[in-house]
Amino acid sequence: MNAPLVHTTVLLHEAVEALLGGPLGARGCFVDGTFGRGGHSRRVLAQLDAGARLIAFDKDPQAVAEARRIQAEDPRLEICHEGFRHLDELPAGSASGVLLDLGVSSPQIDEAERGFSFRFDGPLDMRMDPTRGQSVADWLATAEMGAIAEVIRDYGEERFAGPIAKAIVARREKQGALARTAELADLVAGAVKTREPGQHPATRTFQAFRIYINAELEELRQALSASLKVLAPGGRLVVISFHSLEDRIVKQFIAEHSKEVYDRRAPFAQPAPMRLVALARVKPGAAEVAANPRARSAVMRVAERTGVPA
Incomplete structure (x- = not known):
């Protein structure tokens, strides 16, 4: 009998600390846009206020099944069998924090039938x-x-x-x-x-x-744009990337919205205010990389929605 496939969550403590460490604390509604096998979600739930809730998204039916097992014990979790581009369907200003972990989970990679890896012979599929x-x-x-x-x-x-x-x-x-x-x-x-x-x-x-x-980069751009709409003032955006294409998109998005925008057609008009404040860029430490080599390429970026918290 094969042992169950295990996923080790990258930057677990750092991501959850950043997500819940803003002015809004652990109150309100948080979003885990990439539930995976629930590593981040479990830790978020453990630290959320009793009246708070967590909305999770994932395309993978196996991930959704795992989320429903957690949901049966903790009704504060809501799972959506969709990609995180559907963030846009949440009410404006409704989220205290949005977390996106862009890595492929270990069970997906290590399960030959999913077709993600050249290390195992399986159907050439690769769909999330x-x-x-x-x-x-x-x-x-x-x-x-x-x-x-x-x-x-x-x-x-x-x-x-x-x-x-x-x-x-x-x-x-x-x-x-x-x-x-x-x-x-x-x-x-x-x-x-x-x-x-x-x-x-x-x-x-x-x-x-x-x-x-999987249209991953297009969906990432859609989700980042949606995060500006759904984050409440003081809400945190936390994104973990695993290759340069993703990280470049996240870096440029945060930079673009972390400055005032002037309309060249109306030079004397007040500029549109910046919408994000860049807070941090975090890499896994040597100990985490030694314990989990898949963490070596991870980069976490943290930003905060501007405005006055409610």
Whole structure:
């Protein structure tokens, strides 16, 4: 019998401390936009005031099932089987804090049937919600070479995007479409001539396809914009990123809204006030990275919604 897959939450203490450490404290309504396996949510619930509540979002049916087990014991938790772009559906100014942990959970990566990892042979899927949308295998079966190369280059920052895309299409024409993660990993390894020490040649390609098939960057932009609407004055925005594409979006978003905006068409008008105050950029400590190597690339950014708390 296989042991249950366990997820170690990155920056657990730091994230929850930042989320609940604002002027609003542990009162009101908080949002965990990426429930995962509930590491952050459990700790938030343990520290929330009795009358507070936590709304969690997740696309993954397994994550939703885990959240419902917690909800049965703690009705302050509400779970939504949706991605965090649906933050926009919450009432304006209703949230005391929003937490987004953008990492893929260990059970998702380590379960071969989900198709996220080149380390295990499984169906080439990679959908966060396997009940909706198109799998990577389905997309690669018909996608044009230029589109495949663009995804690998833009979302994987892979300099061998062209040769990899060419190899995928050639394989499709000769032997049929790719269907397994091992097939893709072997094909990419043959097309990538050099790679950083200690990194599998398919790392960037798998990242690119996962980001694309789940529209992760587009959803992140939508959720960040929605957070400005739903956060109450004094509410905290806490985002944990795991690669440079995500972190760049978060960094630029906070910077954009942490300054007054002047209308060049009306130079004498009062500027629009800044909407966020950047508070912190946090990296995992050496001890956490040693205990959980997946934490090494994590970056947490914290900002606070401007205004006078109620």
